[in-house]
Amino acid sequence: MPKEQGIALKTSDRDWFTIHRGASPILGTAIHNGHEVRPELEDQMALEEDERLREEDPFTEFTIRDLPNRIAFHRSRFAVDLNRARDEAVYLSPEQSWGLDVWEDAPSEEMVAQSLQMHDHYYIMLKTMLRELEEQYGHFVVLDIHSYNHRRDGPEAPATDPDTMPEINIGTFSMDRERWAHVVDPFMAKLREFEFRGHRMDVRENVAFEGRGEQTRFIHEHFPETGCAIAIEFKKFFMDEWSGKPDREALVAMRAMIRSTLPLLEDIVKGMP
Numbered sequence: 001m002p003k004e005q006g007i008a009l010k011t012s013d014r015d016w017f018t019i020h021r022g023a024s025p026i027l028g029t030a031i032h033n034g035h036e037v038r039p040e041l042e043d044q045m046a047l048e049e050d051e052r053l054r055e056e057d058p059f060t061e062f063t064i065r066d067l068p069n070r071i072a073f074h075r076s077r078f079a080v081d082l083n084r085a086r087d088e089a090v091y092l093s094p095e096q097s098w099g100l101d102v103w104e105d106a107p108s109e110e111m112v113a114q115s116l117q118m119h120d121h122y123y124i125m126l127k128t129m130l131r132e133l134e135e136q137y138g139h140f141v142v143l144d145i146h147s148y149n150h151r152r153d154g155p156e157a158p159a160t161d162p163d164t165m166p167e168i169n170i171g172t173f174s175m176d177r178e179r180w181a182h183v184v185d186p187f188m189a190k191l192r193e194f195e196f197r198g199h200r201m202d203v204r205e206n207v208a209f210e211g212r213g214e215q216t217r218f219i220h221e222h223f224p225e226t227g228c229a230i231a232i233e234f235k236k237f238f239m240d241e242w243s244g245k246p247d248r249e250a251l252v253a254m255r256a257m258i259r260s261t262l263p264l265l266e267d268i269v270k271g272m273p
Helices: 049-055 109-137 181-193 214-222 248-270
Strands: 017-020 026-030 069-073 140-148 168-171 203-205 227-235
Touching: 017 109, 026 109, 026 248, 069 109, 109 140, 109 214, 140 214, 140 248, 168 181, 181 203, 181 227, 181 248, 214 227
Parallel strands: 026 069, 026 140, 140 227, 168 203
Antiparallel strands: 017 069, 168 227
């Protein structure tokens, strides 16, 4: 059983991302985990820190710590969103950011260019890392971990109807679903086996989200024959989405659930021709 470290990473506004490279064809990513914003950007933001946090995916990095290969991005999606195409990666209008007014004063072209530089370097790094996995193992699987809110009407308001918001939403929009069925279907079945607080996980495909993000699209474009990228959205049952307070028991369970899929996925990849 791995040691349980603190559930939140300590980072600074100078940190971009952290990479762990190990012996496995499975990679976990938490590209919306970050909260840091460069001081010059933060000075111009209209959003308060708690408003930013509500739309970020805190603690998702914790869920992948047992994967030998993992990437955590430390910057806030309000500084640069790695899961958007480059020309939309900096939110400049409320239409790009759930109707939120992000900026008191719009960032300069130079500020935007600095943010986009992170976007560029991330995808250069990601492509290089995936090429290494491809060369070593022939195929690879990426678990692209995110989270989503389900109490948007307020902390005391009823949660959104669970019929439309599964505990785990699997997004497969950008993949060749038939080609990767032998990966996705057993993976979902494994998640559904996991029991937490007296019930099995509610795992459904393309319900709340369809996996239309840039990272999975990029992977399937550049590695169509060898790379399977699965977008995984956890409903924020593991935290209070309004206060930001984590539920440690739920997070530990989520981490164990992701860890439990590792042998299955490695065996699947090993058996690919």
